[in-house]
Amino acid sequence: MQTADILDAIGGLSAQLKAYAAKLPPIVHLSAVPTGVKPKLEAVDDYEDNVSRVRGQSAGTPYKGLNESFVASLEAFEVGNLLGAVQPLLAVLDHVERMQRDKEIEVGRIDEKRVAEYRAVLHKILPGNKPELDGSGRGM
Secondary structure, three states: OOHHHHHHHHHHHHHHHHHHHHHOOOEEEEEEEHOOOOHHHHHHHHHHHHHHHHHHOOOHHHHHHHHHHHHHHHHHOOOOHHHHHHHHHHHHHHHHHHHHHOOOOOOOOHHHHHHHHHHHHHHOOOOOHHHHOOOOOOOO
């Protein structure tokens, strides 16, 4: 397994999260909060296949430590917890950058750009990251 394989997986999962986030209503009513707005079963199966592939290929590689974050993202996605699905993927990107800095892995320039792109995509998916909210919460 190479860094590109991990980034391919994150790219696929990010695309699924982006598609799921686009289908969510702008406001989720409190009556829907306990059960959440869950993704379709097919989407969950695709997400799970992607995570399973990474787990299977990462055994015995420096990337095996990332499996827990991928599983946490899957579990959150299954129940419709968007924030809980995005945060572990951001943690994976942080971990990959740390591994590169510590010289545990080599990351090429193209993969470095992909890390930055996926980080930006994931941040845009996060709830509350809307341009119309810029400046909100800063008081008057």
